[in-house]
Amino acid sequence: MTIKVMVVDDSAVVRQVLGGLLDRAPGIELLHAVSDPLMAIERMKTQWPDVIVLDVEMPRMDGITFLRKLMAERPTPVVICSTLTEKGAQTTMEALSAGAVAIVTKPKLDLKNFLQSNASELISAVRSAAGANVSRLAARATAPPPQARTKNTADVILPPASEARAMAQTTEKVVAIGTSTGGTQALEEVLTALPRVSPGIVIVQHMPEKFTAAFAARLDQICEITVKEAVHGDRVAPGRALIAPGGKHMLLKRNGAQYFVEVVDGPVVNRHRPSVDVLFRSVARCAGANALGIIMTGMGDDGAAGLLEMHQAGALTVAQDEASCVVFGMPKEAIKRGGVDKIVPLSAIEREIQAVSSKGGLR
Structure with a gap:
């Protein structure tokens, strides 16, 4: 089935x-490319798109107001196309909270070259959005992938252990969470439900550089626990959640009975940096039975191998x-590989995390 797309952006470039790239992509049809939401509303009266690629800062009506209107009246998958700035990151977090499916970043300068060089990422985001369960996003807002390429595995960052071995039990537990598309809203639901006394949490949310800091800051304002973008050497402590920074891998390390994180450079793994597989493998190695692994909403298979480990x-x-x-x-692939003990709805994940604190062991 052809994916019908509308681009709403005040930049003619x-x-x-972007309109041309999408229109030439197999299985995608560009319906319209318009300069602001009011013009989009007029065009949508005659034909409704399957996916909307939306800028945030535009004349006559801003993208967030338009997005909220869409989610309230007729939920539609929306990919935010936002300028990569600190200010833009804060605004884009608001858009994700309002129900956007994903982020595509764009620079202020040399837009044409950037769009052409990142065509596969842009097209992938649109395909992913088309398959999203947007009703889940709309509910929270108001209360097929490209051809496979050769992928790096977690081996490029952290070689597999030579043999499986049980980890010594410690008094501190670690919760490791991996998520992607739809994860910003899902994480908000889970983390805001946690009490201040909760086990230490490490998180990989697939997100571009600079956006993770804004995302963590926003969560920190609305959660009882402390939420921050991870910095190399940060302690994994009760009542604290560390989010891997965009553009870096995050690994768990142990020093005695205490855990901390390493933030490192390295190649993309499963087309992502940070990668869930890298985090999960390090947790398997350093925490073993002292850990709880959670894989949540997301496209692809990143995290499935690591969760099995x-x-x-x-x-x-x-x-x-x-x-x-x-x-x-992501959850489907992890289940398929046999690495999942329990399958639960999003509303039950917070209880699984709290149970870690109340048990001497996790099994």
Whole structure:
């Protein structure tokens, strides 16, 4: 089935170049490329798009107001196309909270070259959005991928252990969470429900550089626990959640009975940096049975191999169920590989995390 797309952006370059790239992509048809939401509303009266690629800062009506109107009246998958600035990151977080499916970043300068060089990422975002369970995003806002390419695995960052071995039990537990498409809203639901006394949490949310800091800051304002973008050497402590920074990998390390994180450079793994597989493998190695692994909504298979390694190392592993996912890809693949102990709805994940604190062990 052809994916019908509308581009709403006040930049003529974006409309021309991005519109052309999308229109030439197999299985995608560009319906319209318009300069502001009011013009989009007029065009949508005659034909409704399957996906909207939306700028945030535009004349006559801003993108967030338009997005909220869409989610209230007729939920539609929206990909935010935002300038990569600190100010833009804060605004884009607001858009994700309002129900956007994903972020595509664009620079202020040399837009044409950027769009052409990142065509596969842009097209992938649109394809992913088309398959999203947007009703899940709309509910929270108001209360097929490109051809496979050769992928790096977690081996490029952290070689596999020579043999499986049980980890010594410690008094501190670690919760490791991996998520992607739809994850910003899902994480908000989970983390805001946690009490101040909760186990230490490490998170990989697929997100571009600079956006993770804004995302963490926003969560920190609305959660009882402390939420921050991870910095190399940060302690994983009760009542604190560390989010891997965009453009870097995050690994768990142990020093005695305490855990901390390493933030490192390295090649993309499963087309992502940070990668869930890298985090999960390090948790399997350093925490073993002292850990809880959770894989949530997201496209692709990043995290499936790492969650299996956690399971084999004695950790309890949980996957979000299909009905509550925006995209069931990552949990589905983890379940398929046999690395999942429990499948639960999003509303139950907070209870799984709290149970870690109340048990001497995780199994």
